[in-house]
Amino acid sequence: MGFGWQLPITSLWDLLTLCLFAGHYFSAIHAQEDPGDGNGSGGSVTLADTARLLHFKQSIVTDPSGALSDWSLQRNSNSCSWFGVTCSSNGRVIAVNLTGCTLVAPFSGLADQLTSLDQLQELHLAGNAFYGAVEPEVIASTCSAAPLSILDLSSNNLVGSFPSLSSLKNCKTLTHLNVSRNYFNGPLPLNTAGFLSRLDLSHNNFSGELSPDIFRHCGALSWLDLSHNSLSGSLPMGIGQCGTLQHLNISFNFLSSTIAPEAFSFMSSSNLTSVSAGCSNLSVLDLSKNLLTGPIPTSLTTCRSLRHVNISFNSFIGNIPTTFNQLSNLEVLSISKNNLTGAIPPGFGNSLQQLQVLDLSANDLVGEIPTSLARCSSLQVLNLGDNWLTGEFPQAIVSQMPALQKLLLSFNNFTGPLPLSLANSSSLKILDLNANAFTGSIPGTICSPSLRELLLADNELSGAVPLESCNSLAAIDVSCNFITRAFPTPLPSMPNMREIVMWGNFIEQEIPADICSAASQLWLLVLNVNLINGTIPPTLANCSSLEWLSLSNNHLTGHIPPELGLMERINFLHLNNNSLSGTIPPTLGECRYLVWVDLSSNKLEGTIPMELTKQAGKVIKGTLNKGLRFAFFKYLYGDRCTEYGLGSVLIMRGVRPSRLSRIPNFQMCNRTRFYADIAPYYIPGAPGSSEGGSYTYLDVGHNKLRGKIPKELGTLTYLTVLAASHNNLTGTIPFSLANLIRCSILHLDHNHLEGPIPPGLTMLGIMNQLDFSNNNLSGSIPDSGKLPTFPASSFANNPYLCGTPLPPCDTATSTFEDSHASMESLSFHHKQPSFGVVIAIIVSLVAFAILIAGLMRCSHCLTNTHQHVRELMHDNSMDKLPISTSSSTIHSVWGRRTGKPLSINIVTFRITPLHKLSYTELKEATKDFSAETKIGSGGFGDVYKATLDDNTVVAVKKLSHQIDKNGESKDFNAEMTTLGKIKHPNLICLLGYCKADNERLLIYEYMENGSLDRWLHSNSNQQDDPNGQPAVKMGLSWDSRKRIALGIARGLQFLHRECLPNIIHRDLKTANVLLDDALEARVADFGMARLMSAYDTHHSTEMLAGTPGYVPPEYGLSLQCTKPGDIYSFGVVLLELVTGREPTWSLGASGNGSEKRGYEDQGGEGLVGWVQGKVREGRAKEVLDQRALQGGGISGRAVIISSTSSSTYLTDMGMAMDIERREAEMMRYLSIAFCCVDDNPSRRPSICDVITAIRKIHRGGDLDLL
Template sequence: MSKLPQPFPEVLLLLFLISIPFNVISETIETERTVLLNLKQQLGNPPAIQLWNVSSSPCSWPGIKCTDGSVTSVSLQDMNITSEIPPSICKLKNLTFLDLSDNFIPGHFPTLLYNCSKLQHLNLSLNYFIGSVPGDIYQLSTLVYLDLSDNNFSGNIPPSIGGLRALKELRLQYNEFNGTFPKEIGNLSKLELLWMAYNGFVQMNIPDMFTQLKKLKYLWMTATNLIGKIPEGFANLSSLEWFDMSKNNLEGPIPSRLLMLKNLTNLYLFNNELSGKIPRPVEALNLVEIDLCRNNLTGTIPGEFGMMQNLVFFNLMSNQLTGEIPAGMDQLPVLKVFRIFANKLSGVLPPELGLHSKLEYFEVCDNQFTGQLPENLCAYRVLLGVVAFSNNLSGHIPASLGNCSTLRTVQLYNNQFSGEIPPGLWTTFDLSVLLLSNNSFSGELPSQLGRNLSMVKISKNKFSGNIPVGIGSWSSLTVFEANGNQLSGELPSDIASWKSLNTLDLSGNKLSGQIPAAIGSLPDLLNLDLSENQFSGKIPDNLANLRLTSLNLSSNKLYGQIPDEFDNLAYENSFLNNSNLCADTPILNLPDCSSKPRKLTSKYLPLILSLAVFIVIVTVSLILFVMIDYRSKKRGGDLATWKLTSFHRLDFTEENIVSRLTESNLIGSGGSGKVYKIAINESGGFVAVKRIWNNKKLDGKLKKEFIAEVEILGSIRHANIVKLLCCISSENSKLLVYEFMENQSLDRWLHGKKKRSTTIGTNSIYHIVLDWPTRMRIAIGAAQGLCYMHHDCCPPIIHRDVKSSNILLDSEFKARIADFGLAKMLTRQGEPHTMSAVAGTFGYFAPGKINREFYGSFVVKSICLLDLYIAEYAYTTKVNEKFDVYSFGVVLLELVTGREANCGDEHTNLAQWAWRHYTEGRPEVEIFDPEINDPCHLEEMTLVYKLGLICTSTLPSSRPSMKEVLLFLQRHSRHPKKK
């Protein structure tokens, strides 16, 4: 038998060497799989990474990337992680990329990451980190990308951050830094992006060392409390593309050579105190957006702006600019936003504006322009707003605006326009605001209005003729002011269709006939002025049903007795110059109607009887409750009759709960039962127990609420929704056991009596005011919970009783939505849901049923002055969730004003009161809670106030979705947090 040939020693050595990498890779994969599976467990087994398992390679797992068989990238963003980062993460020896953004990770900056020796990309944004950035952060010397934005970091940014010499991107925006930032950032010679916006630093000048960042492309330092001048050296940063130092206290001139940077595309310096002339942008002809509004800039607009072929956004509003608009501005091919209002500009408007670009916003109000409006503003049919009030413009409204279907607001008041309104303008589908007062317009009113037109002001013009019978189709109006015209004839009873109307002013016309009784059926009417007309007959009695804040029927031909409800000094000027009106008292200086007694007894007898019956029922109910409660206690709660159903792992039994339902543990009571604070272990753990008592009259309703609470909270999980641990049932009682919220409910903090001790948990403390940042975090947290219910649950869930008392706060004031007894799961996503009974709480109720889809009911005093342009919200056909949106809007108004939901003033609830304050054009600061009226937060408070108004719009389709609400709060808060 022949021998097999033996391989040469060199071949054996080669085979051995080839096998080594495969063995190493296999061992590496096995080790890293173990590390990652341990990491998964330590992070609480997030559902999104359930595919991580022992039977597959980590390189194929979601969120994991490998290079040469070794894990180099871990991406766990938006995984609902609530625990701290485990140290084991750095056992991945080749880790270069780590993204843990958009979670709920608590604690201080994770210095354990210093052990990740190859880490280049670190993203910890949108979490709950607190404390300061450590002084030894330079140990992360390999970092190229660092994102700590959208957290709660505070204190100073340490100078040692300048030791991260490899950094190309540094993102620190939206934190709570309240100290200083270091000049040493200027040492980061490779830095291309620096974002530090929306932090409350102490007042600081811009360090000159920042002008050493030669590779810097993007600089964002909005709202960072900067003072002093902008260093001239920024003009030497030739790579600069994006420069934003808005919302600071910068003063002095704009560096003369800043606008000569060839690569500069976006320049934002709005809301400062900059002065002097705008530098000539001789070289910066690549500018795409320029915003220098709300400064003290003087002089003329440089002519070079008319040469910027890439210019899309142009905003110089609210300065002191003079002269004319440069030639060529109407020839720019991509211009969309033209905003120059509130200056001292003069001359005629460029005649071809809108003809050569897709113009969307044309806002030139509060200047001294003469001549006509450009004829082709809507040539591309994308124009959203024409705002040209308070100029010296004349001529007709261009006919093309009557065919502009995209228009949402037209504001031309306080000019010298004349002629008739183009017919199509009245009926434009998207138009919501039409303000034409103080001109010389003529013609008759149309019988049809656009279905979304909510505000029409045509006062002090020359409109004539009758008010058409077809005004019933004007059903979307909230404000109609037509005083000071030449209208005649009778006021049609079709006005009863104007269910959303809150202001009606027809004074100073030639209207006649009787005042229609239908006006008394308008549920939202607050202001009524029919003075200086020729109305006759009696004042309709049902006008007294209205909750009017102003009423003027003076200078007419009315007769008879005024309604008793108006016979007080609040209406002393409401009935002047009506010679045949009378009253029963001399309060209003009207003649005495008669001496016959007023029928107070018959009028109030039903009310008195109702109150008596109510008192009897309440008394009997209390007696029965005491008896039932006593019998229940006497039986000792036979544990054999109690049944426990758990929804989470528990460290207590039903005996722990039932045996401690004593008066000493009682912390609250309400319409459906009592709430107890129960200790479940010796180390200080507590739960909250809601006990629903058995009352035959309420039994069916309470049973439904109990089932709804269990069905919903037992099946959903979210960090901003209160956790239902279990339910315990017996024949006579039902117990719901929740996680205990140390700081109880939001309403106790907002509306507790000042200067008295308030019990919080087991401690008695003096009244503490919630500061604005805390209120903002609560708003975002509650919005996250509702957004999850509306958009992430299948089927969606509507709460139906959102209010400040149902927003609970844990020991760190993190918000939880609670009390789901009225909640409903929508059977099919996107379909309307019929509610069988009235739900909710007074003050948080959305207005009555809406039969039409409507868009844009937000009352816009001046679209120029709104940072929030409401007309840009998308249409929606779903109205069910909008019930919650309205209630949440009331909560936002509570947070801003400190007032209770049902307490606006004598005649209104909070939402109505806030709306009236806005429509009257009064300063927002007047209604802010004086205990938190901090100038540092006025802008945030103003935006939240406006958002509260939008959410409480009368019509559901005018309200945003909770997803839009949450996004807005996150974008405009210094403490944003996604769900």
């Protein structure tokens, strides 16, 4: 037909319809209709536009919502009425809006169809799944062919670099461009934006620095959103030169340095003088979540139209500028989470009558609240929390704020009584006075009818809680006070109440039986650590929404009501440390959400109900956290606080850790770990799914339970903690417990258990606490897996138990026989045995004697046979190991016997042979493993430098754990075979191994430059190693550190992603990162934790997998070792590279009261906590290693090492970056490290994400290995 396109025809009906459309098309041409205004759907669309729409539909791969189902000539011949299509009055398509249709298609294939609509004005494709790159010519051709004004490609899966805006210079009509929430990367395409009025590039991966030209040549730009990218550098000058700009958002980036004082002023190119009208139209400015430092620029207050200012989460210092008063239009001002000091300026707020939100929290402000704030009559939110403010409650100020809805003053030093009334604050909904020093009682008139949350935890309040006057509350928290009475009689109706938190007081009354009828919406009831007496009311079952019930550490008596099994939503049941009696209700097995059960330290009797496992595999993922700040205090097991159980879970919202000293448990018990903000469980299931969860925590220890351990407990496969110690349990340890693959704490001590230890328990590889002591167990402790690594105390006082770590079984058997004979003798004096018994004993003894004689003869035969083998092999030392043509091939050879066992199995994975290698020669090469050749030691053994006869230098690791050669040979060989196959440039290769009876030697490549920790943490006074290794007298340059970080990440990526099965390192640290002659990183000891079943350095059940300082917090809470755990360790290594400090480096007492916020580990501040504290204080740059920052150290690309006397000369041949650029990069690496050491494992990036982030930092830079 000559139109240059084809209409897809799939049926006769389409052909007829096409004819009708063709007629309409030609009649439209003759009629020469006007375009119209585009507000209606028009009469009918042109044939050309219809064809392009249908071609677009054909390009769609998936249409899950059926959004384009009516795009069909068969169903509707008028395409102007199709979904999302808007036509002008003459039937031309002027707009297509397919927002949120979840369409799936490659962008390159479909863009041509829609962009070829030559009258198209608006194209909305947000909220789909279009993928691929965006070619510049696609958009450029659209702009040249159509009057396109709005293009929205946001919330898709588009990748690559976005076309430079200069390539769109023909888009004269384009005013709105939105490509947010995609995966674009590379530099910002912002060389000019003069033709746009609205540009949104947020939520991508754009990197690089901001050019001043963005603002100097902004044209008509009024809206610019660059948030949630990876932009770096400083905030450019010239913002004040973009007079049209109204909205500027650069939040959630990595902008650093000080903002120039004149950044927001208009600078004339002729005289560079400030003109106050420079940013007169700017109304929204968001620079939050960056790394900006220095004082807040005073030129900001020249932007007189500002309504919304957010510069929170930066590192600003100095005082709050008094010039903020000049911004009379200001509605929102947030400068929280900085390092501002001094007092709130007098007169602050005098001219801010429009201010609705004021957030000055988390700074270091001092003094009292100025009375001038009362002039902020429109204020709805006032947040001054987390400062050092003093004085009494600002009653006079608050009473003049009738619109105030949230008053947040927590974590300050306010004193005095609470206000008698807040009647004038009729709109107040949240009053947060946590963590202050308020005294006296809680006035009954403090609750206004509108008040929903009353948070008074961690003060000095006493008396009763006036719930009768606060019946509109939804949440109340009075924890850690001196409250003596919590519930009035009768209990008032509280229809909105959802949270009652009153732990850590002196409440001495019973739990009201009508609490659930009075508070029917209650989901959180926390009354632990009080003096509450009486019984648990069965009516708690009426709390149908209750998820968290904590009544521990009280004086409760009576039975656990069976009715608790009717609580449909209960997740957390904590009844430990009371005087409860009776049995454990089997009805608890009906709770479909229950995952954390602690019934320890009571007087419970009966058996452990098998019904508790009824929901195994069916437990639905709950919503336990709900934004609360809570912590788990893990006690040191076996200490004087044993009767208090394994630990305590506390709601830490608004409570300073120092206040815990009031609680008897915490005064008596040594805490091994303090975990904060952790989710106590994670169940990967959903209602109706077949992959549900189960309990994760079950502690019934320190009771009077009897009977057998139910074998059904083995079905609780998500269980991480199982404790039933200090009871009267009998029978055997169920073999089914071997199914508890996630279990890391198993305590069954102090019972009457008998029989063997199930061999299957050796498969529980993440176990870090185990106690079977004080039972009647018998037999040999399984010698594989992790069981032999636990201390003897874990198995003590089992008279018939033997094997590592207890005495060998032959000795134990003798002891058993002696004890047995003694008991028989003692029994004989009390009762004469019957004739039948005597006969049976005689027959048994005769049979036993015959058996022993046979074994002795067999042993003699075997001895002769072994002697014959020795004679044959005596002089056959190995001349040469066979060359392996495949890394999977294993070669066994026998070595010469020289006063040591002859059975020596040597295996090599090396392509080139190790000549004349034998155990004897390894001894000679290491000078009998002398201290002179020792180059390192660790939890798995010592490492020696060995120089072979052909001058080949290798590293020999002598495993420190003695292993029974008869019990582990196959497992050891299999592990060695696996490790020998692993080859990667950033991993230390295993060259071979040697077995000599109980000795195990691993042969590795030798790294001349030693370990990374030597380079980072050695000092100038360090002496050379005895074996000649030079001490490091210079540090590493920043260039070298970057390369090392990338090398470690790549090695870890290979273990996590390329190895099948994937390997978790479990002990990544700088001591396990070696450096080759070019200072390239080589990760060592991978697979050792699995090989040695995670032996810890001291064979202690209290040690976590890994090394102190590198261990992620979740490992201590009995969670399994995971890839996110490795990421945490990598983050610590990255912090060492950036700061130059050791992970367990101690600051000593700071004396600055830094405990007022944050939840660091008790008992010392490690590197992670120290850096986090500096960042919170806005002093992040102080943690940077000045040696690397100033350009010191050596660069690995040109390292020259020459030994002269006792010194080593290291020459850096590379060009040093300027300090500013190095500082920016180090801050970016610091940000990556922060993500890696996040307390929540689910928020940590994968190692692939880490590598991507490093690449983004150096894209186009000097890290050429990327």
